[in-house]
Amino acid sequence: MTALDNESRTDPAVPLLQTRPIRTRVAPSPTGDPHVGTAYVALVNYIFAKQNGGTFLLRIEDTDRARSTLESEAAILTALRWLGLTWDEGPDIGGAHGPYRQSDRTAIYARYADELLERGHAFRCFCSPERLAAMREAQRLAKQPPRYDGHCLKLDRVEIDALVAEGVPSVVRMKVPDFGVCVVDDLRRGPIEFEWHAVDMQVLVKSDGMPTYHLANVVDDHLMEITHVFRGEEWVSSAPKHLLLYSYFGWEAPKLMHLPLLRNPDKSKLSKRKNPTSILFYARMGYLPEALLNFLGLLLVSSSEGSEVMSLDELTKRFDIANISLGGPVFDVPKLDWLNGRYLRELAPDALFERVRDWGFDRARLVKILELAHARIERLSDLGELTAFFFAGRLPITKERLLDVKLPPADVRKALALAMWGLDAERVFDRSVVERVLKSIGETLSAKFRDVARLFYVAITGSPTSVPLFEAMELLGRDIVRERLRVALEQVGPPPSAAEQKSWRGAAAPEELAT
């Protein structure tokens, strides 16, 4: 199967000749845990590149200076490598089209933004956030499509220079036609039409000088010679802007294909409030990378009959763009469980031993666990019960056990929520961070720490008495801890409402984003 075949399938009248070597990419934003959605998107791009003898690369989209972290970037690399989705070019290994981290490419974007400015395809905008908010509100009330009203388009050269000299902050916006339609040709969906007058004049360069996703993405995909982009459905509505930028620059746009978004069991977009979404969680939980990959692959390649157990190679052989279904698939953990069981059972005892050791019984970890248990055992056989929670995923916790503490039930809920949010907000996850976060919860609730601690002992270790908590949490790791807190919270009541979130933490919960 070649790219040519795939294209003729969606548009038989105009078979485009694929002249450039196939190059695909995954371009995650390092703003949180490596998301399974990122793995899903990476998988398609990887498979498509390999199937066509092409190149698959990894690019880090860290233009959001406030939210991007090096920790997150490292975790993404680790997670994708764990899955076996290796890239041919990337920030860690370099390549002929580097650098592969957008924050290292700011000079490049500035140059292209200037070019658009000079050629009249973009303009400087000095509007305040307040004015923009008021404008959008008015448009909503008037049932108009939300769109920049062109206020700063009327500024002349002299006025612009004066404002810049005054030091008034500004952004660069792209110009968008007022009439006509834009046709986005999706590899799988076919043509999608958008009225230009409903497409916003997107900001391309923020007031801090950093490009937005839209500019950086287009410039990089061009410079990195990307030929095919498989990305999440959330990008469909910004495709017209991207296509317009390609035409402003006079560049050939890559072929686009938008993938449906992974869903929670209730069909909402997969989110960590309702489900574990981190690849690292699935690793810590004891899923095998090949099982997770196979599971995600089943959403791209379907077998009409027979076994659904497929290796990456087999998925690659059978992949066909025309067969990707477009309904948003539920991330069905029970099916993943079954698949993982299949893989586990096929392992020879020795191989299984190695997997188990690598998963949670390596010497270094075991020694740390023994240190914690050491003073608390009288017989070696006490170890089993005392340390079992280190080798478990979710714990069979009951509401009664969780509420059996010297805290009012409402505070139990609040404490668990605060712990989840507080720990998520931390870049590093170690005993001292855990201690600081948990103790601050005690202060917030004006409760004795020992009473707060008891609750977390139950939620995390399954018992009000166990080995030292902070160290245990560090060894358990962020992902298992988050899941145990989430499950505990679920036990004691409904998820925190928007109002509760606001009053408890003073802001809305940031939701993680997939690529």
Place this chain on the structure above:
RNA sequence: GGCGCCAUAGUCUAUCGGUUAGGACGCUGCCCUUUCAAGGCGGAGAGACGGGUUCAACUCCCGUUGGCGCUACCA
């Protein structure tokens, strides 16, 4: 509110105008078995609704409904 995407069992899907609508997970019955799993063999369970087009519609078209996404100086 605006724009867009999507729609076969609880879930993932096959079907690309004519099928008893096929498979997988889950559920369930039986077999195997010292228990439980695993495994084998069965079972229940689906085309959202309403209009067209057609000899014929799950399949094509339109509408409705529902789900989802975007609507940021986040990606």
